[in-house]
Amino acid sequence: MSTAPLLEIRSLAVSFTQYDRGLRRRTVTALAGMDLTADRGELVALVGASGAGKSLLAHAVLGMLPPNAVESGTVRFDGVVLDPAARRDRAGRDLALLPQSVTFLDPVTPVFRQVRRAAVLAGRSAPDAVAGAALEHRGLGPEVHRRYPHQLSGGQVRRVLTAMALMGDPALVVADEPTPGLPAEAVRAALADLRRIADRHRAVVLITHDLAAALEVADRVVICRHGRTVDEARPADFHTDELTHPYTRALWHALPGNGFRLTEDA
Amino acid sequence: MTLRADDVWFRYSRKSPWVVAGVSLSVEPGEVVGLHGPSGAGKSTLGRVLSGSLHPHRGEVSVDGRPPRPGRGTANPVQLVAQHAHLALDPLWKVRRSLAETGAADSALDALDPALAPPALLDRFPHEISGGEAQRVNLGRALLANPRFLVADEVTASLDPISQVELWGLISAAVDARGIGVLTISHDRPLLDVVAHRVLDFRELVRTPA
Numbered sequence: 427m428s429t430a431p432l433l434e435i436r437s438l439a440v441s442f443t444q445y446d447r448g449l450r451r452r453t454v455t456a457l458a459g460m461d462l463t464a465d466r467g468e469l470v471a472l473v474g475a476s477g478a479g480k481s482l483l484a485h486a487v488l489g490m491l492p493p494n495a496v497e498s499g500t501v502r503f504d505g506v507v508l509d510p511a512a513r514r515d516r517a518g519r520d521l522a523l524l525p526q527s528v529t530f531l532d533p534v535t536p537v538f539r540q541v542r543r544a545a546v547l548a549g550r551s552a553p554d555a556v557a558g559a560a561l562e563h564r565g566l567g568p569e570v571h572r573r574y575p576h577q578l579s580g581g582q583v584r585r586v587l588t589a590m591a592l593m594g595d596p597a598l599v600v601a602d603e604p605t606p607g608l609p610a611e612a613v614r615a616a617l618a619d620l621r622r623i624a625d626r627h628r629a630v631v632l633i634t635h636d637l638a639a640a641l642e643v644a645d646r647v648v649i650c651r652h653g654r655t656v657d658e659a660r661p662a663d664f665h666t667d668e669l670t671h672p673y674t675r676a677l678w679h680a681l682p683g684n685g686f687r688l689t690e691d692a
Numbered sequence: 693m694t695l696r697a698d699d700v701w702f703r704y705s706r707k708s709p710w711v712v713a714g715v716s717l718s719v720e721p722g723e724v725v726g727l728h729g730p731s732g733a734g735k736s737t738l739g740r741v742l743s744g745s746l747h748p749h750r751g752e753v754s755v756d757g758r759p760p761r762p763g764r765g766t767a768n769p770v771q772l773v774a775q776h777a778h779l780a781l782d783p784l785w786k787v788r789r790s791l792a793e794t795g796a797a798d799s800a801l802d803a804l805d806p807a808l809a810p811p812a813l814l815d816r817f818p819h820e821i822s823g824g825e826a827q828r829v830n831l832g833r834a835l836l837a838n839p840r841f842l843v844a845d846e847v848t849a850s851l852d853p854i855s856q857v858e859l860w861g862l863i864s865a866a867v868d869a870r871g872i873g874v875l876t877i878s879h880d881r882p883l884l885d886v887v888a889h890r891v892l893d894f895r896e897l898v899r900t901p902a
Contacts, residue, residue: 475852477822579732606850609730609879635852680853682882688857 430505431465432629433487433598438499439653440479440486456482458653459499464629466597469621471632471640473677474650480633481526483650484600487631488523489514503598518547522596524587526603531575537561537586538571541593548594560589581612588619599623600631605639617643637677641665649674693756695719695742695770695841695873700751702741711737712748714899717892719841719873724864726884727877729894735877736774738894739845742875743772755840767794767837775846777826781818787829788814794836801836807862808832824855828862835866842866844876848883860887 440457457479464470474480485491487501489510500507503520513521532540541561545553561570564585575583584604591599601620605613613636621643624630634640640647641661649657649671657671669675676689695718702712711734719725729735740746742753744760753760760770774780781790787809791801801814809832818826827847834842844863848856864887866872878884884891 473852475822475855476824476850610881611730635850637853677853680857682880682886686857686860686886688854688861 430502431463431468432504433462433464433631434500434502434505435460435462435483435487436500436502437461438483438486438501439497440482440491441496442492443494443496453496456495456653457486459655460650460653461655462631462648464598464631466627466629467624468645469624469630469632469643471634471644471647472650473634473637473640473647476635478650479653480635480650481602482653484523484602484631484633486510487513487598487600488517488521490517490523518544518596519549519594520596521598522591522594522600524591524599524601524604527583530587531583533575536572536574537578541586541590544590544593550593556593557589560593561586564589580608581615584612584616584619588623592623596628598629598631600633602633603635604632605634605636613639614642638681638683649677693721693840695760695875696752696754697738697742698752698754700738700741700748700753702737702746702748712741712898714751715897716751717875717897719875721840721873722867722871723890724867724874724876724888726888726891727875727894728879728881728884728891730879733894734898735894736845739772739843739875739877743770743843744768745772760841767839769840770843771834771837771839771841772843772845773827773830773834773847775849777823777830777850778818780830781826783818786815786817787821790818790829791833791836794833796836804832804836805862807858808835822855824851824858827851827855827859831859831862831866835870839872841873841875844874846878847876849878849880856883863887 438457438460441453441455443451443453446452460483462470462472472480486497491510497510501513538557542553542557545556550556566582566585570578604616617639620630620632632640632644641664644661647659647661648655651673657674659669659674663669664678669678679685679687679689697715697717700712700715701710703710715738727735741748755769760768762768788801791809808828813821813825848859851859863874867874876888
């Protein structure tokens with residue numbers, strides 16, 4: 427038995443080489459040093475400003491970065507260091523991405539065919555039955571099978587994406603901003619869904635800018651800023667005002683219910 | 693000068709149901725009015741009707757007795773800022789050009805409050821700035837049009853808490869300094885309770901269609 431967490435990210439850095447003007451190249455550092463761990467049964471939230479590199483971390487973990495990205499640091503899965511190619515190889519099976527929005531679905535293909543394809547890619551036998559059952563399990567009956575993504579509500583799209591992400595029975599689910607702009611009830615439903623996924627012995631990484639939502643479901647909150655992990659805290663530390671890092675304190679006091687103000691460290 | 697909706701009805705086509713049904717409301721200068729309601733209810737549609745991007749089938753939207761639309765040499769007195777900051781910016785244009793779209797002279801751009809768009813930001817492309825920065829640029833563009841009213845539709849729903857406070861600080865400053873009236877649409881009730889003088893419930897505004 428190893429005691430290592432299921433996912434262990436250490437000093438992950440990502441930079442991109444771009445052609446600026448003509449043949450002049452420049453290197454843009456997008457992630458400068460991210461640390462994050464998540465174990466089975468755990469829901470870990472990664473919170474930070476937009477542009478802090480949160481989605482990039484998700485894509486890096488799944489080996490989905492474009493070819494001009496240069497990665498350093500280590501990503502361990504079940505105690506084994508996996509390089510980007512090995513991660514990409516396991517994406518959709520051991521590792522799954524629950525993407526942000528409807529734009530990750532094919533707009534011109536009915537939803538059933540897309541879920542079925544996810545089943546095929548995950549190596550499931552009898553993909554038709556599996557896809558139908560996965561949708562049914564989330565309250566989406568045959569009436570939605572032939573609909574196109576734009577004919578579904580935001581909540582239905584999320585359930586389709588969840589069905590596709592869990593198709594390969596992944597040990598790790600990375601959910602990228604699943605809630606922005608949703609009304610309170612839909613946010614609660616989405617988060618409760620993620621909590622259930624974690625409670626079924628999976629590791630869940632919830633990427634969000636919504637600190638209040640993260641505090642409701644997460645076991646731990648990892649705070650990042652400018653592409654770097656700066657702090658980690660438990661939800662209880664927020665409510666009891668035991669936050670040590672100034673940026674984490676600033677995020678907390680900026681919430682509408684907690685003063686809606688900028689502290690000098692923000 | 694008041695932004696007023698009188699018994700406004702709107703639907704997207706003759707066959708589709710009424711999205712905005714018999715809504716009346718008003719926003720006074722210097723006032724921040726919150727509009728709260730569930731998603732899919734029609735809040736954003738109402739916002740677009742109020743800012744003149746959509747025309748009501750029945751009823752009337754008016755600013756000082758006139759419908760909200762650009763005049764000769766003047767911009768629309770009701771400006772709209774929406775949720776997805778980057779979608780409102782042309783990805784192939786530098787920030788400066790998006791701001792200049794308002795007809796503002798270069799001198800006006802350089803004199804823009806650096807909290808809205810610092811000089812270094814003007815020569816960047818949208819993909820080179822963060823969501824919070826992009827939304828401040830959108831607000832700056834709306835304010836360059838010298839509006840009397842602002843419709844702010846989920847303007848901070850995609851922002852982190854700190855960027856949210858920063859953007860609202862800038863909106864409040866415009867309200868105080870220029871007497872702009874704001875209608876702000878959000879599903880986030882705690883936020884509306886902090887930023888708005890009064891909050892309307894969308895469901896209570898809409899009439900059951902007869």
